[in-house]
Amino acid sequence: MKTRVLISAVSMFALISSSTTFAxxxxxxxxxxxxxxxxxxxxASIDAKDYSGQTLNIITHAIPVMGEPTALHAKQFEELTGATVNVVHVPFGDLFQxxxxPFQTGQNAYDVLFYGSLWIGDLNPYLAPVPEKYRNSPGMQDVTRNYIDVATWDDxxxxxxxxxxxxxxxxxxDIFENPDMQARFKSETGRDLTVPAxxxxxxxxxxxxxxWDWSGDGNLNYGSAEVAKRDDLMFSAFISRAAAYAKHPNVKGGFFFDLETMEPxxxxxxxxxxxxxxxxxSRDWAPGGANFGLGDEIFAFGGGQALMSYSWDDAFIQAQQEDSPIRNQVAAAPLPGASEVWNRDTGQWDSFDEPSRAPYITWGWTSAVSDRSENKEMAFDYLCFFSNEANTESDLQIGRFGVNPYRESHFDSAFWTDKLGxxxxxxxxxxxxLSGMDSSQNRVFDLRVPGVSQFMSSMATGVASAIAGQATPQEALDxxxxxxxxIVDRIGVDTVREAYARVVALEDNQ
Amino acid sequence: MRNLLRLIKFAAILIWSAFVVAPFLWALTTSFKTANGVTSGATYIPFVDYQPSLGAWKGLFGSGGGSIDIMGPFVNSAVVTLSASLISLILGTLAAYGLSRFTYKAGPVGNADLTFFFISQRIMPPVVLAIPFFLMLGLFGLLDTIFGLVIVYIALLMPIAVWVMVDFFNQVPRELDETAMIDGCNPVETFWRVILPNSKPGLVVAGIFCVVFGWNDFFFAFTLTFTKTQLLPVAIVSLNSSVTPWWSLSASALISVAPLILVAFLVERYLDKGNIAGGGK
Amino acid sequence: MYGLTRYKLLFLLPGLLILLGIILFPLGFTIRVSFSGWDAARPGLDWIGGTNYSRLFADGRFWESLSRLGAIAFTSVILEYLLGFALALLVWRQVRFRRLTRVLFLIPMMTTPVVMAVIWRTIFHESLGPANDLLSLLGMGSIPWLTNSFWATVVVILVDVWQWTPFMFLLLLAGLLSLPREPFLAAAIDGAGPIRTFFNVTFPAMAPISVGALIIRLIEASKIMETVYVITSGGPGTSTETSSYYIFIRGLRDFQIGYAAALSVTYLVIMIVLLTIIAKSLSRYLVKNGA
Known part of the structure; x- marks a missing residue:
C-alpha cells in the first residue's frame, strides 16, 4: 500500500509540474x-482517454510471473484513465477452472484474462476477436510469426x-569451457565436451x-535439472524431449495424432x-529431482546446482540476476535434437547427418478479452497499453516479470548487454x-484442441509412472x-480433428 | 519412580513442542533469505549461514514491488468467518440440544440418522460442489459477495457445530434438566440457564472449529469470488507463482498464522473457565 | 410434558431447514450432472445415462486411489487420536508452563493447510531442505522423501498428523475438562493407581467424544487434497494419489465435470456406508466396553 501512496504523491507532483514540461x-x-x-x-494516447466511473476486472497469474506486470500496468492505467481496475492473482494450477x-455458467466475471496459450482450443468460443485497429498497431506488426500464429484461431x-x-x-x-572439465569428460567418454546436439x-x-562437486563450493552438483513433477508442468518437458525423435521434418499431417485417422x-x-x-x-538429477516443479528447476539451475536444464526462460534469468554467483557463466542453445527420427509414414527410423531439431513452441502467457465483457474497448486499450513499447522494454528487463522477447525488435543482443550488463x-x-526457433520449419505446437488438459494430464500420468518405475516406457505410453x-471418442472425433487441423497447418507451415 | 514419570512427561512435551515449532522456525529463517540463501542448500542462522534480507517482508507490506494487499482480504476473511461461525454455532447448538434430549421420529428416520445427516454434509469432496454453488449464487446475484460466502460457509460449518455439541450435551447429566424442569423451567429456559453454562468447553471447541475451518477454507473462497471479495488464503496463494519465492511464501504464511495464535490463547482461557464452571456443579 | 413437540421442533428445525435449503440444490445438481457429459468442450446437462458410472467401475485408478486413501486416512487418524489423547492427558492436570504448552499444541491446526504444505515441501526438498541436511549432520544418509513411494506416503501422513493432532487434542482436552470430579474421587478412595483409573474411569467417560472425534477426523482426512497436490502431486507415479485428489484432477484440472460428479457420488455413497458401519461398531465396542 505504501507504493500506492508513493506513486500518487509522485503523480500529484508530476501533475502540478506537467504544465511546464513536455509530456x-x-x-x-x-x-x-x-x-x-x-x-x-x-x-500519451491512453492518458487522453477518460474511463472514469468504469470498472475493469482482470484475472491473471500469481505474483510475480505475469501477475506483477499485470498489477503494475493496471495501476498505471487507473491513473491515466480514471478507471477502476480490479486484479485477481491465481496460481497456475487453478487458473483454468x-x-x-464463469464462462460455462454464463457469468461475466472478468473482462481481461491472462492465461496459458494452450487453452485456446477450450476458450475460443468465449473470446472476443482483436479489433483491426489493434492488429494494425506498430507493436502488433512487430510481433514474430510464432506468436501471431499462437494467437490465431480460425484465421x-x-x-x-x-x-x-x-x-x-x-x-x-564456465564448466563447458574449462580445460580440466573437458579433459575429464574426454577420458570418461572418449569424445570432446560439446554443447549437446x-x-x-x-x-x-x-x-x-x-x-560430485564440480563447482568447488562444498556442495554436490548434478548434471541436469528438469521439470518432472507430475501435475506441475512436466508434460511440457516431456514434449521438448520427445519432439526430437517423433517430429520428422518431412512427415506432414500431425505430431500427436495422425490427422487423417486421428490415431494417437x-x-x-x-x-x-x-x-x-x-x-x-532421471538417474542424473539432483536428489528429489523426480519431484521437481518449475520452481525447483529454476533454483537448481539458476542457483548453480545443475549443469544444464531446459524449459522456459526463468532459470536462465535467475542465473543472470545481479547477485547471482553464476552470472555471465551461462549460455543458451537450441533444444538438443536427434540423429535418428521416427518416420511414421514409412514405419522406420531415418538417419540425419546433422541432428534434426524440432523446436517446441511451448505454450506461454497470453491474454484475451472476454466476449461477454461490457467494456471491450477499455479492455483492449488496457492490453494495448500493457504491451506498448515503453512498458515492454521496461518489463523485459525485470526477470521475475516473466515477460520474454516476442517482437522482432527484441532480438537485439545490444539491448541485453547495454541494459542488463x-x-x-x-x-x-x-x-x-530464440530467433532461431522462430524461423524453424520443423516446429511443434501444443495440442491446441478442446479438452487439452485431459490429454496432457493423461500423458503426464503415464510419463510419471514410467519415471517412478511402475511401468516400462512402452507400457506407459500404450x-x-x-x-x-x-478422450477423442468422448469429445467427438470431428471436434478434435477440426481443432487439430489448425495446429497441423501451423506445423506444416501452410 | 515419580521423578522418572515426570521426566518422561517433560521429555514428551518437549519433543512434541519441537515438532510443532520446527516448520515455523524454518519458515522464519527462510523468510529472511534471498534466492542465493535458498539455492546454496539448507541454512539456518542468519549472518552466520547466509546473508539475511528483508526483501520478503518488505514485499508483503508493499514497498518492494509485487506486494499483495493483505489488509482488505484480512478484514473480509474475519467478517465472513465470524458471521458464518456465529450463525452456525447458534443454529447448530440448538439442533444439537434437540438431538441430545428429545426423540425425533419420522418414518424410519431417528435421532442417530438425523445427527449423521448433519455430519454427512462434510463428506462430499468440495471439488464437485463448486459448479452447483456457483450456479446457485449466480442465480441470486450473490457471487463475489460476502453474503454469498457466508451462506455457503454456514453449510460447511454447521455440521461441525452440531456434531461436537451433541457429544458434549450427551456428557451433561440429564439430572440437571430434570431438576430444572421440576423448578418450573420450560425446555428453552432449561437449555439457556442450566445446560448451556455447563457446556462451555463444548461451545469453545465447536466455536474454534468453526473459525478454523472457515478461516482456512481455500476452495470455496477461491471458486465463488472474482476480483472484489478476496479472502486471506486466496491473497496468500496469489504469491504462489511458477517461480515459488520460498521467502515471501514463508513470510506470508507466518503473517496468516499470527491472528490465530491470539485465538489459541483466548481458547485456552475459556477452556479453563469452563473447567471451573463444570467443577463447581 | 405439555407442548413438548413444539419445543422439540423449535430446537431442531431452524438448523435443519437452513442446511437443507443450502445443500439440496447442490446435491441434486451433482447427482444430475453425474448423468451428463459436461466437460470443457460441451458444457451443459445433456443426458448420457449411466455412461459415467460404467466408466468409473472400470477405472482402476479410482479404486486404487480409494484403497490408498483408506490406508492414509486410517493411519493418520489413529496416530492423531493416540497422540492427541496422550497430549491432552499430559497437560490436563497441573503442569509447568501449562498455558504455553496448551496454546503451542493448538497452533498447527490454526494454519492454512495449503500454505503449510508449501513450507513442508521446502523442508523435505531432498537437496535444499533441512530434513536431509539434519540427517547428514547426524551422520545418516539422505532419504528420498518425495521420490520414493513409501517415504512420500510417510511425508503426507506426517504433515497430516502435524496439522490435525491438535484437533484431537482440543476435543479430548475439552472432554477431559468437563468430566465430573466424583468418579475420580471415588477411584482415589478405592486406592486405584493412575493406570487403573484411566481404564476404569477416564477412558469410558471419554468414549462418546472419542467416537465423535474419530468420525469427524476420518471424514476430514478422507478429503485430503491440497496437501497431496502441493507436496507430491500424487507422485511418484500414482503412489500418493488419493480419491479426492483424483476427483480434483478429473473435475477441475481435466474439467470433466460430469465424470467427476459420478466419482463424487460414488465416493459419497461408499463413505456413508463405511462411516455408518465404523461409527456403529466403534460406539458398540468403545462405549459399551467402557460402561
Whole structure:
C-alpha cells in the first residue's frame, strides 16, 4: 500500500509540474519508463482517454510471473484513465477452472484474462476477436510469426500477444569451457565436451557431471535439472524431449495424432524413445529431482546446482540476476535434437547427418478479452497499453516479470548487454537461440484442441509412472494412447480433428 | 519412580513442542533469505549461514514491488468467518440440544440418522460442489459477495457445530434438566440457564472449529469470488507463482498464522473457565 | 410434558431447514450432472445415462486411489487420536508452563493447510531442505522423501498428523475438562493407581467424544487434497494419489465435470456406508466396553 501512496504523491507532483514540461519526459519520470514511444497505445494516447466511473476486472497469474506486470500496468492505467481496475492473482494450477466456470455458467466475471496459450482450443468460443485497429498497431506488426500464429484461431486473432515463451537449453559455460572439465569428460567418454546436439549427448554429459562437486563450493552438483513433477508442468518437458525423435521434418499431417485417422501417435517408437531417454536421465538429477516443479528447476539451475536444464526462460534469468554467483557463466542453445527420427509414414527410423531439431513452441502467457465483457474497448486499450513499447522494454528487463522477447525488435543482443550488463557472447547466444526457433520449419505446437488438459494430464500420468518405475516406457505410453482414444471418442472425433487441423497447418507451415 | 514419570512427561512435551515449532522456525529463517540463501542448500542462522534480507517482508507490506494487499482480504476473511461461525454455532447448538434430549421420529428416520445427516454434509469432496454453488449464487446475484460466502460457509460449518455439541450435551447429566424442569423451567429456559453454562468447553471447541475451518477454507473462497471479495488464503496463494519465492511464501504464511495464535490463547482461557464452571456443579 | 413437540421442533428445525435449503440444490445438481457429459468442450446437462458410472467401475485408478486413501486416512487418524489423547492427558492436570504448552499444541491446526504444505515441501526438498541436511549432520544418509513411494506416503501422513493432532487434542482436552470430579474421587478412595483409573474411569467417560472425534477426523482426512497436490502431486507415479485428489484432477484440472460428479457420488455413497458401519461398531465396542 505504501507504493500506492508513493506513486500518487509522485503523480500529484508530476501533475502540478506537467504544465511546464513536455509530456513525454513527464511520463518517464512518473512511471519509471525510459521514453514514452508515440503510438496508439502510448502513455500519451491512453492518458487522453477518460474511463472514469468504469470498472475493469482482470484475472491473471500469481505474483510475480505475469501477475506483477499485470498489477503494475493496471495501476498505471487507473491513473491515466480514471478507471477502476480490479486484479485477481491465481496460481497456475487453478487458473483454468477460475476462467472456465464463469464462462460455462454464463457469468461475466472478468473482462481481461491472462492465461496459458494452450487453452485456446477450450476458450475460443468465449473470446472476443482483436479489433483491426489493434492488429494494425506498430507493436502488433512487430510481433514474430510464432506468436501471431499462437494467437490465431480460425484465421482470427483472438489472443493478444504479450509474451514470448519457448523451451531452450541452458548450460554452464564456465564448466563447458574449462580445460580440466573437458579433459575429464574426454577420458570418461572418449569424445570432446560439446554443447549437446542430441538428447543422447545431453544424457551423457549429465551422467559425467553428476554427483560430485564440480563447482568447488562444498556442495554436490548434478548434471541436469528438469521439470518432472507430475501435475506441475512436466508434460511440457516431456514434449521438448520427445519432439526430437517423433517430429520428422518431412512427415506432414500431425505430431500427436495422425490427422487423417486421428490415431494417437503418443506410443509410436519416437515418443517411446523420448520417454526412455527421460527415464534414463532421471538417474542424473539432483536428489528429489523426480519431484521437481518449475520452481525447483529454476533454483537448481539458476542457483548453480545443475549443469544444464531446459524449459522456459526463468532459470536462465535467475542465473543472470545481479547477485547471482553464476552470472555471465551461462549460455543458451537450441533444444538438443536427434540423429535418428521416427518416420511414421514409412514405419522406420531415418538417419540425419546433422541432428534434426524440432523446436517446441511451448505454450506461454497470453491474454484475451472476454466476449461477454461490457467494456471491450477499455479492455483492449488496457492490453494495448500493457504491451506498448515503453512498458515492454521496461518489463523485459525485470526477470521475475516473466515477460520474454516476442517482437522482432527484441532480438537485439545490444539491448541485453547495454541494459542488463550481460556478456556479449551470452547475449548473442540468447538472442540467436530464440530467433532461431522462430524461423524453424520443423516446429511443434501444443495440442491446441478442446479438452487439452485431459490429454496432457493423461500423458503426464503415464510419463510419471514410467519415471517412478511402475511401468516400462512402452507400457506407459500404450496406456496413454488407449486413454487418448477414449478422450477423442468422448469429445467427438470431428471436434478434435477440426481443432487439430489448425495446429497441423501451423506445423506444416501452410 | 515419580521423578522418572515426570521426566518422561517433560521429555514428551518437549519433543512434541519441537515438532510443532520446527516448520515455523524454518519458515522464519527462510523468510529472511534471498534466492542465493535458498539455492546454496539448507541454512539456518542468519549472518552466520547466509546473508539475511528483508526483501520478503518488505514485499508483503508493499514497498518492494509485487506486494499483495493483505489488509482488505484480512478484514473480509474475519467478517465472513465470524458471521458464518456465529450463525452456525447458534443454529447448530440448538439442533444439537434437540438431538441430545428429545426423540425425533419420522418414518424410519431417528435421532442417530438425523445427527449423521448433519455430519454427512462434510463428506462430499468440495471439488464437485463448486459448479452447483456457483450456479446457485449466480442465480441470486450473490457471487463475489460476502453474503454469498457466508451462506455457503454456514453449510460447511454447521455440521461441525452440531456434531461436537451433541457429544458434549450427551456428557451433561440429564439430572440437571430434570431438576430444572421440576423448578418450573420450560425446555428453552432449561437449555439457556442450566445446560448451556455447563457446556462451555463444548461451545469453545465447536466455536474454534468453526473459525478454523472457515478461516482456512481455500476452495470455496477461491471458486465463488472474482476480483472484489478476496479472502486471506486466496491473497496468500496469489504469491504462489511458477517461480515459488520460498521467502515471501514463508513470510506470508507466518503473517496468516499470527491472528490465530491470539485465538489459541483466548481458547485456552475459556477452556479453563469452563473447567471451573463444570467443577463447581 | 405439555407442548413438548413444539419445543422439540423449535430446537431442531431452524438448523435443519437452513442446511437443507443450502445443500439440496447442490446435491441434486451433482447427482444430475453425474448423468451428463459436461466437460470443457460441451458444457451443459445433456443426458448420457449411466455412461459415467460404467466408466468409473472400470477405472482402476479410482479404486486404487480409494484403497490408498483408506490406508492414509486410517493411519493418520489413529496416530492423531493416540497422540492427541496422550497430549491432552499430559497437560490436563497441573503442569509447568501449562498455558504455553496448551496454546503451542493448538497452533498447527490454526494454519492454512495449503500454505503449510508449501513450507513442508521446502523442508523435505531432498537437496535444499533441512530434513536431509539434519540427517547428514547426524551422520545418516539422505532419504528420498518425495521420490520414493513409501517415504512420500510417510511425508503426507506426517504433515497430516502435524496439522490435525491438535484437533484431537482440543476435543479430548475439552472432554477431559468437563468430566465430573466424583468418579475420580471415588477411584482415589478405592486406592486405584493412575493406570487403573484411566481404564476404569477416564477412558469410558471419554468414549462418546472419542467416537465423535474419530468420525469427524476420518471424514476430514478422507478429503485430503491440497496437501497431496502441493507436496507430491500424487507422485511418484500414482503412489500418493488419493480419491479426492483424483476427483480434483478429473473435475477441475481435466474439467470433466460430469465424470467427476459420478466419482463424487460414488465416493459419497461408499463413505456413508463405511462411516455408518465404523461409527456403529466403534460406539458398540468403545462405549459399551467402557460402561
Amino acid at each position: 513525454s519526459e513527464d511520463y518517464a519520470a512518473r512511471f519509471g519508463i525510459e521514453n514514452d514511444v508515440p503510438g496508439m497505445c502510448s502513455y 477460475r476462467i472456465m466456470i 482470427q486473432m483472438i489472443q493478444y500477444p504479450v509474451d514470448g515463451d519457448r523451451h531452450y537449453l541452458k548450460y554452464r559455460t 542430441t538428447w543422447e549427448e545431453y544424457n551423457e554429459v549429465a551422467r559425467v557431471f553428476s554427483g 501417435q503418443i506410443n509410436n517408437p519416437g515418443f517411446v524413445k523420448g520417454l526412455e531417454l527421460f527415464v534414463e536421465a 550481460w556478456d556479449a557472447d551470452l547475449a548473442t547466444s540468447y538472442v540467436e537461440t 496406456g496413454v494412447a488407449a486413454e487418448w482414444k477414449q
